[in-house]
Amino acid sequence: MNFNSSVLRSDEKAVFELRSLYSSYGYSRYKMSKFEEYDLYVRNKEFLVSDRVITFTDTNGKLMALKPDVTLSIIRNSEDADGYVRKVYYDENVYRVSKGNDAFGEIMQTGLECIGDIDDYNIYEVLMLASESLKRISDEYVLDLSHMGVVEYVLDSMGVSSETREKLLLCVGEKNVHEIRSVCEKEAVSSAALEKLVTTYGNGERVCAVLRELIPECDHVASLEKMVSALEKNGYAGHVNVDFSVTGNVRYYNGFVFKGFVNGIASGVLSGGQYDKLMARMNRRSRAIGFAVYLDLLERFADNGDSYDVDTVILYDEGADLDALNGVIKMLTDSGRSVTAQRRLPEKLHYKQLLRLQERGVEILENNA
Amino acid sequence: MLNVALPKGRLGEKVYDMFARAGFECPSILEKGRKLIFENPEAGVRYFWVKPSDVAIYVERGAADIGVAGKDILLEYEPDVYELFDLDIGKCRMAVAAKKGFRDNTERTLKVATKFSNITRNHYAAIGRDIDIIHLNGSIEIAPILGLSDVIVDIVETGSTLKENDLEVIDTIVPISARLIANKASFKFKSDAIERIMAGLENTEKVTK
Secondary structure: OOOOHHHOOHHHHHHHHHHHHHHHOOOEEOOOOOEEEHHHHHHOHHHOOOOOOOEEEOOOOOEEEEOOOOHHHHHHOOOOOOOOEEEEEEEEEEEEEOOOOOOEEEEEEEEEEEEEOOOHHHHHHHHHHHHHHHHHHOOOEEEEEEEHHHHHHHHHHHOOOHHHHHHHHHHHHHOOHHHHHHHHHHHOOOOHHHHHHHHOOEEHHHHHHHHHHHOOOOOHHHHHHHHHHHHHHHHHOOOEEEOOOOOOOOOOOEEEEEEEEEOOOOOOOEEEEEOHHHHHHOOOOOEEEEEEEEHHHHOOOOOOOOOOOEEEEEEOOOOOOHHHHHHHHHHHHHOOOOEEEEOOOOOOOOEEEEEEEEOOEEEEEEEOO | OEEEEEEOOHHHHHHHHHHHHOOOOOHHHHOOOOOOEEEEOOOOEEEEEEOHHHHHHHHHOOOOOEEEEEHHHHHHHOOOEEEEEEOOOOOEEEEEEEEOOOOOOOOOOEEEEEOOHHHHHHHHHHOOOOEEEEEOOOOOOHHHHOOOOOEEEEEEOOOHHHHHOOEEEEEEEEEEOEEEEEEHHHHHHOHHHHHHHHHHHHHHHHHHO
């Protein structure tokens, strides 16, 4: 098949690019149904971006939902992988309410999941593929890496109630140092370690050096250091930051959590993490890690502001010679231009060039480019 | 160039003053006129005036890299932004007020009039109280006087408006002040400039205190 890739939108190009990337690392495509039993989402509401789901009753009386999420369906439909790792990728539409918009929308999402006996290599591979996915979208990207174990270690050492812990975790996500201070003052506990954790971000090596002094007993720092170093050695130096403001729901996520940003897009385009706790909640022994890329955010990315609907409009009269008209159009399309043949100029059409087919040849009426 | 959304009005002018003292001046902003966008390429900063309640939206959606918004707006709309610094100005509190001598009958649903539905819902959910929210867009103080609601949830600065309408504060929900917020993606790519502004603001605050 031969086609001009310039007709693809940024999100469509990304789908092809990422599909080929994930396949090259042995991930197989996971195609699923658009519907899933509602019950799956009710039991794991907090795992979803939004708890509002489009539901309907199936012909057999079962309450079904249009998929608001892909990961839950993949876990539900996969068995434990003892001694090996199942690697799948997907590109699917999900249906949910976006934040700040009180209406359901169809969101194109791609991503991958790695389920089974996860080891350090598998974690590295997923983090590397996350970095590579961002790199394929833009050269100006950042992967923010965090470790729930480190954040929880610091929170545990503070000995606060679960309610206060939740408040503090929210503050960590907002880099909200003044609120951390105020909450800790009320609880009469020291905020120093948590403040340090929130205000130390950026270059992985530098952050890990600070962490080694701050929490020398915490084993997770070494894991973090190992991954940062592997990513930096393999071509992602300067693009991988450690930032503990990336957090996940502690009931589902453990270990590494990460978020990807691309310059020019106002929110994170990639989000992922290790979700062994979710696996356990769904009665699976296997461990798991994965990420999603929000392709809907790429729709306007790298928009070159092309303000034309078509390159050329060719006007012809009724009864014009079909061979002559076809010949001109073919010549223009062969040269890579888009052409619309019209008897009258359509209203509100933006075009670069306006031509008219005459008996003696083609007359140029307008040139706008 | 760092895009900064400032809240229109007295608070915004105070905020600009803090930014200017922190080394991010833009003298053209002081000129009278209807212009809304002001730029100082040398300082690498572009300011624009927006409605105070819209600052968080401009920042969350990335039209502004940073901005200054009241804590009331952040609690009400819960934008996905970083809350970097408490500027310690525009101080007031979010409070529950009622007619003087009001007795809270906990046997029945409490009718609450407010502009801040989300804050109200969260506050009463935390204490397990059943409420009926009446969302109003202004003149909230009238609601309990006319029997539209039992109490109101609103911003209280000096309390004089309440006093004039024979109302009093019966509970403080949260103290409010102006906060420096940042778009999460902008923070990744413009962290040096944002950190310089934060450091400048911190110094300004120390000098003022």
